[in-house]
Amino acid sequence: MDFATPLIPATLIRRYKRFLADCRLDDGPEVTAHVANPGAMTGTAIPGARIWLEPNDNPRTKLDYGWRLVEAGGDFVCVDTSLANRIVGEGLRAGSVPGLDRYDVIRPEVKYADASRIDFLLTGGGPDLYLEVKSANFCRAAPLVEFPDSKTLRGARHMADLARMVAAGHRAMVLYLITRTDCAAVAVARDIDPAYATAFDAARAAGVEVMAMDCDITPDRIALGQVRAVVDAAARGGGMTVQNGLCRRKGSQGQTR
Numbered sequence: 232m233d234f235a236t237p238l239i240p241a242t243l244i245r246r247y248k249r250f251l252a253d254c255r256l257d258d259g260p261e262v263t264a265h266v267a268n269p270g271a272m273t274g275t276a277i278p279g280a281r282i283w284l285e286p287n288d289n290p291r292t293k294l295d296y297g298w299r300l301v302e303a304g305g306d307f308v309c310v311d312t313s314l315a316n317r318i319v320g321e322g323l324r325a326g327s328v329p330g331l332d333r334y335d336v337i338r339p340e341v342k343y344a345d346a347s348r349i350d351f352l353l354t355g356g357g358p359d360l361y362l363e364v365k366s367a368n369f370c371r372a373a374p375l376v377e378f379p380d381s382k383t384l385r386g387a388r389h390m391a392d393l394a395r396m397v398a399a400g401h402r403a404m405v406l407y408l409i410t411r412t413d414c415a416a417v418a419v420a421r422d423i424d425p426a427y428a429t430a431f432d433a434a435r436a437a438g439v440e441v442m443a444m445d446c447d448i449t450p451d452r453i454a455l456g457q458v459r460a461v462v463d464a465a466a467r468g469g470g471m472t473v474q475n476g477l478c479r480r481k482g483s484q485g486q487t488r
């Protein structure tokens with residue numbers, strides 16, 4: 232996914248009202264940018280951080296800039312959660328998501344269940360597949376990223392909806408997209424949202440599949456990367472290493488689950 236216009240560097244002054252951020256451009260002016268992220272943004276909205284903004288010349292948009300990336304210790308983090316579906320959609324159409332390349336039809340934003348919309352419905356290659364995409368960039372201890380970073384009733388409902396699709400004879404999957412370049416595994420943040428963790432466990436037990444993939448991120452583009460591990464949150468802070476794309480405990484020969 233190429234950015235529509237070249238990103239420009241800035242320094243974050245503050246994020247406020249969830250969707251607004253005051254920033255200072257490198258050439259001096261202070262501007263307000265739109266923040267397309269409803270989460271807590273713990274660790275990614277630190278005043279003084281170097282960030283990257285995308286200019287917006289759409290006259291129907293109130294703000295002239297959108298906050299897309301933040302730098303973290305030499306790595307990039309995508310803070311715009313609205314981009315996850317674009318990145319995954321591009322990867323699906325290119326056949327870059329392992330195991331899903333046999334589907335002929337990819338439909339975004341399809342109504343299903345009672346009052347939900349699935350991010351992608353894949354058909355024509357076996358049982359219909361209901362695919363939910365989650366943008367994950369909350370990190371307390373690299374190389375582990377966690378989801379969610381705040382309570383999400385909507386996320387728990389999606390898990391229950393996906394379980395119902397499996398019960399109806401379809402496939403259902405959650406794809407956690409790691410939108411930062413310093414992490415290589417995903418875990419559910421059980422302490423932050425126990426209800427989501429319970430819904431996640433129930434969905435897994437019902438047959439909902441899970442997958443994690445990372446991204447290649449630069450100020451020019453974001454591209455879908457490789458499959459990564461989904462591990463247990465207990466791995467956090469437990470002396471983790473990454474080997475061949477898997478998150479392992481030091482001294483362990485097996486994948487941590």
